[in-house]
Amino acid sequence: MPKDPLLVAPAATVERSQERVGRLLVVLAALGAVAPLATDMYVPGFPGLVRSLGTTGSSVQLSMTAFLIGLALGQILLGPVSDAVGRRRVLLWGSALFTVFSLVCALAPNIDVLNVARLLEGVAGAAGMVVGRAVLTDRFHGTPEAPRHFATLSVIVSIAPIAAPVLGGAILGFASWRVVFAALTGFGVLLVLGVLAWAPESLPASRRHSGGVSSTFRAIGGLFGRRALMGYVLTSSFSGAALFTYIAGSAFVFQDVYGVSPTQYSLIFAVNALGMLVGGIVFGRIASRVGINALLVAGLGIAFVATAVLLLVLVTTGGGLVVTWVCLFLVIIGFGLVLPASTTIVQALGHDAPGATSGLLGGTQFVLGAAASPLAGLFGTDSATPTAAVMLVALVLSVLALAFARPWQGHGETVRLSGSSTTPGA
Incomplete structure (x- = not known):
């Protein structure tokens, strides 16, 4: 039949x-x-x-x-x-x-x-x-x-x-x-x-900004006046600065300080990068149940605590290859939660001008990242301490930015109500 x-x-x-x-x-x-x-x-x-x-x-x-x-x-x-x-x-x-x-x-x-x-x-x-x-x-x-x-x-x-x-x-x-x-x-x-x-095309003509390109650039200026959005942008960007610092300094830390070979360093870098994948996969699977802000706070907390522990160990005992690797792996897992969470929230809060919002987020991330990357090298590459210290400073600023954004108010969370959707704090 x-x-x-x-x-x-x-x-x-x-x-x-x-x-x-x-x-x-x-x-x-x-x-x-x-x-x-x-x-x-x-x-x-x-x-x-x-x-x-x-x-x-x-x-x-x-x-x-x-x-x-x-x-x-x-x-x-x-x-x-x-x-x-x-x-x-x-x-x-x-x-x-x-x-x-x-x-x-x-x-x-x-x-x-x-x-x-x-x-x-x-x-x-x-x-x-x-x-x-x-x-x-x-x-x-x-x-x-x-x-x-x-x-x-x-x-x-x-x-x-x-x-x-x-x-x-x-x-x-x-x-x-x-x-x-x-x-x-x-x-x-x-x-x-x-x-x-x-x-x-995902943006129909009816939803495009009238007044041409100049009006959309003025929209970026309007984004600076949104407290929550800017707080999350800076949270993501300062976390990105810590990530750029890790990328720029990790080769010196593992090869010059701990004496691993280039091949071994490539393996360490790849394993740590898998931490980013783990964080992203976890975020994608549980964000709708746990909440995006909760995962953002958790990810930033993991990265901050792991970096603080690493710096404390380096200052007090001199550290070692294993403890440095483990701490940095945990930091990267934290970033795997922070980056997709902050991006989701920022784009939700700026949904009326997604392109301008995305440009502000990406531009700020790269500017702060480019500024932070060489800082650790200025303080020497014969120790892992400068890299850990610069990362910790960037993460402290990220925590302060998140507090400024007030995540407990649930900004950018998707809520389903009777078949409709709203975004608190948008």
């Missing part, structure tokens, strides 16, 4: 909808992963790059700085633009220009051209990061799915920094640094195709 099509249709519709969401998340994850891939893939090729272009190590390192500056500027600029012109257009142009500037990097005849191209590559690459968060806000604001999707995005994107040096090293095993940028060019082409196929 044939099945009633009325009974079959809803299940089929749900399945198709889930497939579309899954494809969208894949594209958004790839768009978010392009920045860490472009940041780290070519690092193993620095010595060859110096010889190839006849330049200095500091000039090559400037190409990294230029890319990070481009990422910060791009997020601040492109987030508000997407509120005015739509998400898909910005994603397409960003992906296309990332492809073009990656190709320019691959063909760069000298270090000056490379550095300029890296700056512009960073601006273009920022489109995927900043607009991706806005797309999720457009599609899932006020639904229980929002925290889970932000966590999924965070987990997938966090794999990129682990994979990037491995991929770069594999390419450099048989080819030059130029092939690394050629691979990024190919990845950019795939991003363009992915956006065209699986990322429909």
